[in-house]
Amino acid sequence: MQIRKDLTESHSRLFAQLAEPGTWLSAIERASIVAELRIVKDCRYCTERKAVLAPKLPKGSHTTQDDDLNEDQVELIHRLVSDPGRISRIYVDSLLANGMTDGEYVEISAIVSAVVVADTFDLALGRLPRTSLEPIPGEPSQRRPQTAAMEDAFVPLIAANALEGDYSDLYDTQRMVPNVHRAFSLVPDCTRIANDLMASHYLPYEWVPLYKDEDHNRAIDKMQMELIASRVSRHNDCFY
Amino acid sequence: MIRSGNGDGGILHGQIILSFVDAVMGMDPAAISAARHAVVDAIGEAGMVDAAAVMAMFQFNTRAADAAGIPLETFFGAEERLEVGRRLGFEL
Numbered sequence: 001m002q003i004r005k006d007l008t009e010s011h012s013r014l015f016a017q018l019a020e021p022g023t024w025l026s027a028i029e030r031a032s033i034v035a036e037l038r039i040v041k042d043c044r045y046c047t048e049r050k051a052v053l054a055p056k057l058p059k060g061s062h063t064t065q066d067d068d069l070n071e072d073q074v075e076l077i078h079r080l081v082s083d084p085g086r087i088s089r090i091y092v093d094s095l096l097a098n099g100m101t102d103g104e105y106v107e108i109s110a111i112v113s114a115v116v117v118a119d120t121f122d123l124a125l126g127r128l129p130r131t132s133l134e135p136i137p138g139e140p141s142q143r144r145p146q147t148a149a150m151e152d153a154f155v156p157l158i159a160a161n162a163l164e165g166d167y168s169d170l171y172d173t174q175r176m177v178p179n180v181h182r183a184f185s186l187v188p189d190c191t192r193i194a195n196d197l198m199a200s201h202y203l204p205y206e207w208v209p210l211y212k213d214e215d216h217n218r219a220i221d222k223m224q225m226e227l228i229a230s231r232v233s234r235h236n237d238c239f240y
Numbered sequence: 241m242i243r244s245g246n247g248d249g250g251i252l253h254g255q256i257i258l259s260f261v262d263a264v265m266g267m268d269p270a271a272i273s274a275a276r277h278a279v280v281d282a283i284g285e286a287g288m289v290d291a292a293a294v295m296a297m298f299q300f301n302t303r304a305a306d307a308a309g310i311p312l313e314t315f316f317g318a319e320e321r322l323e324v325g326r327r328l329g330f331e332l
Contacts, residue, residue: 001285002286004289004290007289041267080307084302085302105307106308109304112303113299124272125288126269126272126276153308153310154307155308157308179305180301180305180310182308194300197297202298219287220283224251224252224253224283224287225294227257228291228294228295228298230325232261232295233298236306238305
């Protein structure tokens, strides 16, 4: 099977980056997140919770395999995989009130979301997922972008006109920057992961509104791409 | 509330592509294999790979939007999005 090189290379860069210490999480924690998200499909509690109208109602505990993650980290990983459409401001605030930092929340969310990309691609092609990470020793950088600020979202974001210093590269500010591009900007490395994946799998974020048929270089047409995107959004109950 | 539909949106091989998406999202290996072969027959191997890539990427974008709670852009409102859904054959 012929697979575009930019796709496989973006997955290799993703897993290489995730094996390193992150911004707020150690490499061991990041590897644990990857291992944990892969067992969510077998979590009976997640299946029960997904089926009910109010996700807080069923009492239970997640099927988990990792002692390096605390209860709230496990809960967030499972929610992101199995029921992301019902993440609410109250839900996020409850995690933060329990002690999870907003940076940690964003980093976990981005890791889960990115690995789901690679795993979904492999699943679709009938391939096994990439093996677990080998964590590289080191300390998280703990560098918080000074211009990240609360807007009308659950976590602080960096505005398109607030890039500076070592995160001045995140967006193409010559064009309109969509909010989804800014979603994980509180942790700039997570936005860089998103940039890499978008360019190879779909279109760079800022190119989407300016798409032109004459620039198309995929084996499916743009309407087929949008049909797929819409169907995935429906499966995930995504409002956006 | 986002609801299901069974149209192909008038898009070439739309139903075959949607069946592929549904199979992957359902995570049933046998269904995925059958759907993948149908897609390859319809649009070729490169088309199937690109379909898988788009599918995979929107697993990221939907989670990024939901996890961060980002608002909809004001320039592209709910009505425009509903119109896209209608054109793609979703029951809204």
